[in-house]
Amino acid sequence: MVLDRGLVFMSDTRTNAGLDNISTFRKMTHWEVPGERILTVMTAGNLATTQAVISLLDERTKAPDDREPSLLKAPSMFQAARIVADTLKDVIAKHNKNGQQAASAFNATIILGGQIKGGPTRLFLVYPEGNFIEAGEDTPFFQIGEMKYGRPILVRAYEPGMSFEEAMRLLLVSFDSTLKANLTVGLPFDYHLYSDGSHELGKNGRIGVDDAYFQTVSQGWGDALKTALDSLPTFDLD
Amino acid sequence: MVLDRGLVFMSDTRTNAGLDNISTFRKMTHWEVPGERILTVMTAGNLATTQAVISLLDERTKAPDDREPSLLKAPSMFQAARIVADTLKDVIAKHNKNGQQAASAFNATIILGGQIKGGPTRLFLVYPEGNFIEAGEDTPFFQIGEMKYGRPILVRAYEPGMSFEEAMRLLLVSFDSTLKANLTVGLPFDYHLYSDGSHELGKNGRIGVDDAYFQTVSQGWGDALKTALDSLPTFDLD
Numbered sequence: 001m002v003l004d005r006g007l008v009f010m011s012d013t014r015t016n017a018g019l020d021n022i023s024t025f026r027k028m029t030h031w032e033v034p035g036e037r038i039l040t041v042m043t044a045g046n047l048a049t050t051q052a053v054i055s056l057l058d059e060r061t062k063a064p065d066d067r068e069p070s071l072l073k074a075p076s077m078f079q080a081a082r083i084v085a086d087t088l089k090d091v092i093a094k095h096n097k098n099g100q101q102a103a104s105a106f107n108a109t110i111i112l113g114g115q116i117k118g119g120p121t122r123l124f125l126v127y128p129e130g131n132f133i134e135a136g137e138d139t140p141f142f143q144i145g146e147m148k149y150g151r152p153i154l155v156r157a158y159e160p161g162m163s164f165e166e167a168m169r170l171l172l173v174s175f176d177s178t179l180k181a182n183l184t185v186g187l188p189f190d191y192h193l194y195s196d197g198s199h200e201l202g203k204n205g206r207i208g209v210d211d212a213y214f215q216t217v218s219q220g221w222g223d224a225l226k227t228a229l230d231s232l233p234t235f236d237l238d
Numbered sequence: 239m240v241l242d243r244g245l246v247f248m249s250d251t252r253t254n255a256g257l258d259n260i261s262t263f264r265k266m267t268h269w270e271v272p273g274e275r276i277l278t279v280m281t282a283g284n285l286a287t288t289q290a291v292i293s294l295l296d297e298r299t300k301a302p303d304d305r306e307p308s309l310l311k312a313p314s315m316f317q318a319a320r321i322v323a324d325t326l327k328d329v330i331a332k333h334n335k336n337g338q339q340a341a342s343a344f345n346a347t348i349i350l351g352g353q354i355k356g357g358p359t360r361l362f363l364v365y366p367e368g369n370f371i372e373a374g375e376d377t378p379f380f381q382i383g384e385m386k387y388g389r390p391i392l393v394r395a396y397e398p399g400m401s402f403e404e405a406m407r408l409l410l411v412s413f414d415s416t417l418k419a420n421l422t423v424g425l426p427f428d429y430h431l432y433s434d435g436s437h438e439l440g441k442n443g444r445i446g447v448d449d450a451y452f453q454t455v456s457q458g459w460g461d462a463l464k465t466a467l468d469s470l471p472t473f474d475l476d
Contacts, residue, residue: 148386148387148419149386149387149389149390150390151387151419152387152388152390152391152415152416152418152419153390153463153467155418155419156418156459156460156463156464157463157464157467163472164473164475165472165473165474165475166467166472166473168472168473168475169467169470169471169472169473170467172473173467173470177390178390180390180393180394181386181389181390181393193475203475213471213473213474216470216471217470217471220469220470221394221466221470222394224466224467224469224470225391225394225395225466226394226395227466227469228459228462228463228465228466229391229395229404229407229408229411229462231458231462231465232407232411232454232455232458232459232462233407233451233454233455234401234403234404234406234407235402235403235404235406235407235410235451236403236451237402237403237406237431237441
């Protein structure tokens, strides 16, 4: 999500290969040169694909002089997005070409956001086809994965001027709506709050199953929604 | 939706064969023998399939002595559900077997609700495979079609004891969340409020684009949601 003050990232950690095979994996990754660049990537889709993409991107940053192209050497966010997109496309193509056909597709979608010194803070959505779009004023946030349940509250309540504290509350309510309806999304949630112009990793952490604040929001939201409904006039049957 | 006082049905009227081919069709149908039985059917999915199913069911009610099985002669809601389910299954099978393969599936899903004298009010969800499930205390409402956006508010705010006026407000807010996010759902909406034990068509009608009440709810809901969010504590960054 793009705010006036920076970027807010949040991802869940639930992965599944069927209802009887549920695991927890981190879906958020950072690459940082403090004071110069910070890149945050979130992934959704086939876990083998997304882990391969992250590993490839990461290996190249470990020895950036030997291996090209590296996210740490990309001159702009746009070029960084191209690197991520090409890597994603190549990994999917490789899985699709060789060996046994899988029942499910190897597709994955990626959100990339961050800032590189000399350029603005930018947020991209990368498609499995290897192309990507950028967030703008009219579409200031992206969702990937199981997105429909949590979308209505984002559409209604997002405001570019909101604080990080307010944005976290909004995202947790949005995720909670999905939690209540769908087994493929689960706690804990990872988050990262990037302050525009800082060029370094911002406040970040993990919200676990026992998190007191999340419990308050989740339980309070049901009552708050009912109060909101009651504030509207009822339908007139006559 | 099953309430203590009866059933509430609501359906939109948008159908599409691609983004550039959008039309308005009624998706709610009633069969009634006043004082003896009332059956309401709502459909989602392939329009050719659902129209064929409705036409077949309707033809058999026009001359029930000549044509079996007729919804007007079904001895119970369970038997009525079997008739609807068998008809749906047969229509899909016929389309799939003969002639040109279509790009999209011929699938459709149906909600059937009502009451037949001597039995309780019941609500069924009929799958394209020809089997069906019934609503119960734990799952007191069904959604078909584009259901994810509107689900969170139903899960949170449904109460079996609510009035018809409150239920209409809830359903309109739920539909509005989908309207805001998805082009495949559109006004006008048809509704039917069935009073348990009446065995006749209840209050019903259509909510159009210009409906003043819907405008009030749609515009008021955005503000009400923001107020609801603000009633929760913000995230503590320290």
